[in-house]
Amino acid sequence: MLAFPSDHSTGDDRPSDFDDDWAEQYARRYADRDDLDEVVEFLLKRGGDEGTYLDLCSGVGRIAIPLASRAVHVTGVDNAPAMLRVMAERGQSLPVDTVLDDCAKIDIGRTFSLAYVTFNSLFQLDDNAAQESMLAGVARHLVPGGRFVVETFVPHPPASSALLGPEASHLSGDRLEFITRKWDVPEQVLWVQRMIVEAPGKVGLRSIRFQYLFPAQLDAMAEAAGLVRESEYADWAERPLCEDSDNRVVVYRLADGSPRR
Known part of the structure; x- marks a missing residue:
């Protein structure tokens, strides 16, 4: 992975x-x-x-x-x-x-x-x-x-642009993470959005753009x-x-x- x-x-x-x-x-x-x-x-x-x-x-x-x-x-x-x-x-x-x-x-x-x-x-x-x-x-x-x-x-992009996920990427006693991916195939861009849950009511979002x-x-x-x-x-x-x-x-x-x- x-x-x-x-x-x-x-x-x-x-x-x-x-x-x-x-x-x-x-x-x-x-x-x-x-x-x-x-x-x-x-x-x-x-x-x-x-x-x-x-x-x-x-x-x-x-x-x-x-x-x-x-x-x-x-x-x-x-x-x-x-x-x-x-x-x-x-x-x-x-x-x-x-x-x-x-x-x-x-x-x-x-x-x-x-x-x-x-x-x-x-x-x-x-x-x-x-x-x-x-x-x-x-x-x-x-x-x-x-x-x-x-x-x-x-x-390894899909055949056409697509939004994939979310899927769990981390699980521990103090943190849960999910990842969603958005492929823009014609532009060769991948967006990855990560949702991080560290405590009840504490949710963070981190997003990153890849020009692959x-x-x-x-x-x-x-x-x-x-x-x-x-x-x-x-x-x-x-x-x-x-x-x-x-x-x-x-x-x-x-x-x-x-x-x-």
């Missing part, structure tokens, strides 16, 4: 800024993802023990903090001040710095051995133009031969930015990708002679 993060709260189909309360909730909710050690090892294998790492849409540092604890320097970029404050607090004694910026328009003035964007964050950008802009920005910020790692879900790409489309977009696909997997454990895989982890390498646009 796909893991859909609820990173944007909307009341009228427009994302709002993350507040301090949601940043702390997010930090708690995803701190113990089962694959975190695998993510760190995967990235270190591509970026090196002495590399510099660029974490795009870094949020609260879910990956940056464990990476930095391995003595590599990580720069986290996000457009949500509340999320970056949590990341900075958690990384006070570690080689971590934060940059408040739009990841689709990054201009940090430094280069990195590895850049990465995880947890479907590339699909959360507004449109294909923003996605193309991010990929071009990544290429400008990589050293020659540097790598870019992208984690996304693999779209099929693997071949993402590869073509990356190639146009000067990034060549090096390898792809179904998960961080490097299991092979197959037709019915729900998730994809792909590694791109900056092509030799790529222009610094």
Whole structure:
């Protein structure tokens, strides 16, 4: 089953800024993802023990903090001040710095051995133009031969636009969650609405919009930015990708002679 993060709260189909309360909730909710050690090892294998790492849409540092604890320097970029404050607090004694910026328009003035964007964050950008802009920005910020790692879900949309759900996604003693999905197939947009019931009378709604790409489309977009696909997997454990895989982890390498646009 796909893991859909609820990173944007909307009341009228427009994302709002993350507040301090949601940043702390997010930090708690995803701190113990089962694959975190695998993510760190995967990235270190591509970026090196002495590399510099660029974490795009870094949020609260879910990956940056464990990476930095391995003595590599990580720069986290996000457009949500509340999320970056949590990341900075958690990384006070570690080689971590934060940059408040739009990841689709990054201009940090430094280069990195590895850049990465995880947890479907590339699909959360507004449109294909923003996605193309991010990929071009990544290429400008990589050293020659540097790598870019992208984690996304693999779209398996219905034959036509549809509203699906709700379905229960979490049940515990203190929280019940339901998810509803709305597929806009012609526009390649997926809306995910999550209803969170934490106590009697306390109901929260979190909505997120995905401008999804099929693997071949993402590869073509990356190639146009000067990034060549090096390898792809179904998960961080490097299991092979197959037709019915729900998730994809792909590694791109900056092509030799790529222009610094």
